[in-house]
Amino acid sequence: MEKKPTVYDVAHEAGVSIATVSRALRTPHSVRPNTRKAIELAIKRLGYVPSGSAQSLAARRTNSIGLFLPNIDELDSLSDFQLTTIDQAEVVVDPPRTPSMRPDSFYFDSLLRGCELEAWRQGLSLMVNIGLGRTDTDVSRLVNDMSGKVDGLIVMARSVPERVLEPLRRHLPLVMVANAPSDHEEEFDLVRVSNRKGMSALVRHLVKAHHVSQIAYMAGPDDSPDNHKRYEGFCEGLRDCGLNPEAAPIYRGQFSQVIACTITKSLIAQDSLPEALVCANDQMALGAMTALSRAGVPVPGRVIITGFDGISETEATEPRLTTVRQPIVDLGRAAVSTLVKRMSAPGDPPISTELPVTVLLRESCEGPLAGV
Numbered sequence: 001m002e003k004k005p006t007v008y009d010v011a012h013e014a015g016v017s018i019a020t021v022s023r024a025l026r027t028p029h030s031v032r033p034n035t036r037k038a039i040e041l042a043i044k045r046l047g048y049v050p051s052g053s054a055q056s057l058a059a060r061r062t063n064s065i066g067l068f069l070p071n072i073d074e075l076d077s078l079s080d081f082q083l084t085t086i087d088q089a090e091v092v093v094d095p096p097r098t099p100s101m102r103p104d105s106f107y108f109d110s111l112l113r114g115c116e117l118e119a120w121r122q123g124l125s126l127m128v129n130i131g132l133g134r135t136d137t138d139v140s141r142l143v144n145d146m147s148g149k150v151d152g153l154i155v156m157a158r159s160v161p162e163r164v165l166e167p168l169r170r171h172l173p174l175v176m177v178a179n180a181p182s183d184h185e186e187e188f189d190l191v192r193v194s195n196r197k198g199m200s201a202l203v204r205h206l207v208k209a210h211h212v213s214q215i216a217y218m219a220g221p222d223d224s225p226d227n228h229k230r231y232e233g234f235c236e237g238l239r240d241c242g243l244n245p246e247a248a249p250i251y252r253g254q255f256s257q258v259i260a261c262t263i264t265k266s267l268i269a270q271d272s273l274p275e276a277l278v279c280a281n282d283q284m285a286l287g288a289m290t291a292l293s294r295a296g297v298p299v300p301g302r303v304i305i306t307g308f309d310g311i312s313e314t315e316a317t318e319p320r321l322t323t324v325r326q327p328i329v330d331l332g333r334a335a336v337s338t339l340v341k342r343m344s345a346p347g348d349p350p351i352s353t354e355l356p357v358t359v360l361l362r363e364s365c366e367g368p369l370a371g372v
Contacts, residue, residue, distance in 0.1 A: 158225075
């Protein structure tokens with residue numbers, strides 16, 4: 001391979017100093033037209049390509065931002081990948097399967113997509129990292145290493161120990177997604193969706209439109225901020241309708257299809273199904289509907305099922321699942337947009353953004369609906 005031309009070669013070819021070449025590349029209008037033209041001709045003749053890393057170093061910018069996500073279930077059992085070539089096609093019978101336990105996969109995929117889109121629009125590169133089940137100390141070390149390679153960091157709630165976030169925020173632009181440390185929430189840039197209001201509106205509809213009084217809640221993990229806000233909305237909706245939230249049973253579905261399916265099977269066996277089962281996410285609602293379908297329990301004739309998130313699978317169920325759709329892709333875009341604002345104005349007050357949600361009333365709640 002031929003030797004790659006450098007900025008020194010351009011300076012020598014154009015008959016100017018290295019500093020002038022560097023200035024012409026970063027701020028062309030600060031260089032006289034004749035000098036700029038000589039540099040441009042030298043670059044063209046030599047085939048010089050400016051080094052992005054060198055320019056970033058000079059400007060003390062990497063033009064990269066980081067996204068830190070919590071652990072994802074399937075990574076815990078990920079084995080080494082062997083790169084092989086096998087030119088063949090295999091035919092196999094694909095029997096029905098029990099739902100896989102991937103409670104967060106759609107959420108993280110969509111959030112990542114939103115971050116990628118907005119980073120591309122802003123001319124930034126996106127670096128992604130995850131906890132991979134490491135200890136708090138290992139995650140802290142990983143975050144600190146990543147912070148030295150990016151201009152700002154987006155952190156998903158529950159993915160980084162809270163004790164790391166406060167000192168990190170002092171020296172690096174930082175945006176939290178879904179939740180911030182409760183003791184210092186007002187000091188952090190934060191983007192989230194209207195979990196409480198969405199769930200509250202859904203519960204009020206169930207009681208007022210369908211006269212439901214026996215309502216149960218299928219909960220997510222105790223440390224999930226989304227689950228916490230959605231349960232607040234569940235209780236708020238019941239109180240607004242004159243019902244006592246403490247009388248509503250709570251089942252620990254952990255945001256998992258598998259666990260929700262097992263719990264629902266038990267409720268069917270005990271003949272203790274409520275009139276409405278309100279699930280804190282769509283994955284649990286899908287698991288509940290699987291159990292009900294296999295047992296021949298009519299939905300919504302015997303029990304109303306609702307979810308939360310608005311994932312695409314909810315449109316393919318029979319009946320279609322009533323859910324609260326949150327704009328997950330827009331959440332990712334909002335996080336990047338907020339980070340860019342913070343990077344350009346580090347001294348401005350904290351930015352808190354709450355995106356609206358939409359209650360989608362479908363057949364699992366309403367019964368047959370006329371086509372539009």
